Amino acid sequence: MTKSAPLRNRVTELLGVDYPIVQAPMGWIARSQLASAVSNAGALGIIETSSGELEAVRLEIAKMRELTDKPFGVNVAQMFVRDPSIVDFVVEQGVRFVTTSAGDPRQYTSTLKAAGLTVFHVVPTLSAALKAVEAGVDGLVVEGGEGGGFKNPRDVSTMVLLPLVRSKVNVPIIAAGGVCDGVSMAAAFALGAEGVQMGTRMVSALESPVHENWKNAIVSGAETDTVFLNRLSRPGLRALRTERTTRLEREENVSLAEMSRIQDLYFGGDLESSIALTGQVMGRIEGIKTVADIVEETIVVYRETIAALSASI
Amino acid sequence: MTKSAPLRNRVTELLGVDYPIVQAPMGWIARSQLASAVSNAGALGIIETSSGELEAVRLEIAKMRELTDKPFGVNVAQMFVRDPSIVDFVVEQGVRFVTTSAGDPRQYTSTLKAAGLTVFHVVPTLSAALKAVEAGVDGLVVEGGEGGGFKNPRDVSTMVLLPLVRSKVNVPIIAAGGVCDGVSMAAAFALGAEGVQMGTRMVSALESPVHENWKNAIVSGAETDTVFLNRLSRPGLRALRTERTTRLEREENVSLAEMSRIQDLYFGGDLESSIALTGQVMGRIEGIKTVADIVEETIVVYRETIAALSASI
Numbered sequence: 001m002t003k004s005a006p007l008r009n010r011v012t013e014l015l016g017v018d019y020p021i022v023q024a025p026m027g028w029i030a031r032s033q034l035a036s037a038v039s040n041a042g043a044l045g046i047i048e049t050s051s052g053e054l055e056a057v058r059l060e061i062a063k064m065r066e067l068t069d070k071p072f073g074v075n076v077a078q079m080f081v082r083d084p085s086i087v088d089f090v091v092e093q094g095v096r097f098v099t100t101s102a103g104d105p106r107q108y109t110s111t112l113k114a115a116g117l118t119v120f121h122v123v124p125t126l127s128a129a130l131k132a133v134e135a136g137v138d139g140l141v142v143e144g145g146e147g148g149g150f151k152n153p154r155d156v157s158t159m160v161l162l163p164l165v166r167s168k169v170n171v172p173i174i175a176a177g178g179v180c181d182g183v184s185m186a187a188a189f190a191l192g193a194e195g196v197q198m199g200t201r202m203v204s205a206l207e208s209p210v211h212e213n214w215k216n217a218i219v220s221g222a223e224t225d226t227v228f229l230n231r232l233s234r235p236g237l238r239a240l241r242t243e244r245t246t247r248l249e250r251e252e253n254v255s256l257a258e259m260s261r262i263q264d265l266y267f268g269g270d271l272e273s274s275i276a277l278t279g280q281v282m283g284r285i286e287g288i289k290t291v292a293d294i295v296e297e298t299i300v301v302y303r304e305t306i307a308a309l310s311a312s313i
Numbered sequence: 314m315t316k317s318a319p320l321r322n323r324v325t326e327l328l329g330v331d332y333p334i335v336q337a338p339m340g341w342i343a344r345s346q347l348a349s350a351v352s353n354a355g356a357l358g359i360i361e362t363s364s365g366e367l368e369a370v371r372l373e374i375a376k377m378r379e380l381t382d383k384p385f386g387v388n389v390a391q392m393f394v395r396d397p398s399i400v401d402f403v404v405e406q407g408v409r410f411v412t413t414s415a416g417d418p419r420q421y422t423s424t425l426k427a428a429g430l431t432v433f434h435v436v437p438t439l440s441a442a443l444k445a446v447e448a449g450v451d452g453l454v455v456e457g458g459e460g461g462g463f464k465n466p467r468d469v470s471t472m473v474l475l476p477l478v479r480s481k482v483n484v485p486i487i488a489a490g491g492v493c494d495g496v497s498m499a500a501a502f503a504l505g506a507e508g509v510q511m512g513t514r515m516v517s518a519l520e521s522p523v524h525e526n527w528k529n530a531i532v533s534g535a536e537t538d539t540v541f542l543n544r545l546s547r548p549g550l551r552a553l554r555t556e557r558t559t560r561l562e563r564e565e566n567v568s569l570a571e572m573s574r575i576q577d578l579y580f581g582g583d584l585e586s587s588i589a590l591t592g593q594v595m596g597r598i599e600g601i602k603t604v605a606d607i608v609e610e611t612i613v614v615y616r617e618t619i620a621a622l623s624a625s626i
Contacts, residue, residue, distance in 0.1 A: 145470070157457065157472060160459050
């Protein structure tokens with residue numbers, strides 16, 4: 001496939017990539033096999049830390065150096081990585097781009113910025129966005145409640161949250177939640193984003209290391225096949241609907257201990273053994289594609305969608 | 314204010330309006346005072362039937378004839394209006410456009426179509442959309458879970474649901490849920506809509522008959538200030554967060570009897586007396602505007618947003 005011409009905006013400039021598409025930092029999954037495919041496709045691969053396995057992460061970052069000469073980033077999931085040496089670690093590895101999430105943006109931003117890194121903080125509400133900008137971040141990942149993963153229990157959809165944040169801040173925004181292709185990327189850009197983050201779409205990619213049972217559940221499932229756990233406690237979770245999560249949906253307080261066997265699910269394929277963090281876009285994903293095809297098709301359809309809109313006004 | 318040039322697409326053709334913006338059919342509220350202002354602004358006002366007060370509705374439709382010479386529509390809320398004479402009634406009144414909702418699309422579509430009306434059915438999922446198209450509707454109102462009102466308990470956001478339905482059907486789509494301005498209209502059109510429906514935005518309009526306490530709650534509230542009731546039963550409801558609804562949020566089965574004093578809330582201003590159906594876009598609404606200003610600003614910003622996107626690809 002011929003590669004599309006690069007897009008140019010504040011996000012591609014800050015990230016040093018051709019296309020403003022970022023792969024989400026799924027715990028255990030966002031490692032070098034997937035992230036290097038994303039970076040090599042001209043988008044931005046991200047290495048996770050939410051597994052808490054810092055030694056494994058260190059090795060994965062080293063592997064990234066072998067697998068790609070393109071930029072990549074690291075996510076610092078503050079709730080899971082309480083060791084402040086995480087910042088020194090990321091800086092030592094020579095990483096230039098970090099997303100911080102699930103914690104107070106004041107905790108690491110100034111240190112990371114002082115070390116010369118570009119920092120985007122992940123936010124689920126306007127008030128969190130304002131706090132992050134106040135803390136000095138370079139940009140925001142604005143995450144709508146339709147996305148998979150750890151969520152604010154008072155979830156707000158991308159259609160509402162993104163333009164709201166856009167209207168109140170000047171920093172560049174990467175949209176997360178509900179984005180899986182060029183059509184949703186065009187919508188996100190209409191709402192004020194200059195980049196998009198894809199989680200479930202990348203989990204389902206050919207290069208994703210997860211078990212085919214989960215990929216097949218994403219491909220065959222409907223848009224209504226996620227559940228939201230811990231609506232009235234924390235952390236909220238959006239996940240694949242299974243027998244287990246259908247039962248957990250009725251519990252007032254789902255413990256993270258319910259996720260202890262996550263690797264049996266993610267890599268062993270036992271979908272009832274844990275909680276498979278998955279977004280509503282699963283209903284739009286109809287096949288397993290290579291990361292290169294996902295990125296290229298997204299950019300082509302993004303441009304086609306805007307050209308068609310432009311012809312209609 | 315100068316009026317924008319009309320938009321032309323399948324929705325404006327079918328509805329006979331200048332701008333493909335439809336006012337949602339809020340029970341008791343979507344009556345002639347508000348609906349005539351919408352129709353006179355070049356969009357489509359809709360008269361509700363979900364109040365079940367058919368005699369009042371008959372009078373309101375008669376009033377519409379005095380207040381506007383522009384097209385308007387009627388919503389047939391099947392769950393609330395079980396009397397089949399509703400169809401004869403709508404036909405007799407000379408209404409040309411009907412949305413049907415909260416029921417089986419096979420119930421009234423053929424009769425309404427045989428009488429020469431244009432019929433759009435409101436759907437919250439892909440499977441409902443396919444069923445409605447099979448029943449022969451002219452188009453769909455695709456309603457994301459972020460919107461206020463009666464909802465499918467398994468809510469799906471506009472960002473996911475709209476492009477999913479668009480990819481599977483050919484009929485024109487009006488997007489509902491999360492739409493309140495030209496930016497969100499541009500996003501909806503990127504996702505495949507040819508029209509948008511606004512509920513909460515119209516509830517807050519100057520010409521809306523509701524009490525200023527509710528309008529002020531919409532204007533001052535945050536994007537997180539709605540609750541979703543009956544997640545595990547039916548019907549789901551998205552409503553303004555109040556002390557009462559915060560309590561009801563924890564109940565497994567909220568009876569519609571909780572809404573019996575709705576008029577004390579809507580028109581008396583006692584926000585704790587009932588359940589104020591409100592969408593997440595309340596967080597984006599910062600002032601009370603005339604319907605004419607809402608419609609005109611939406612069209613202007615819609616065109617500006619697409620022009621700016623077009624310049625960036």
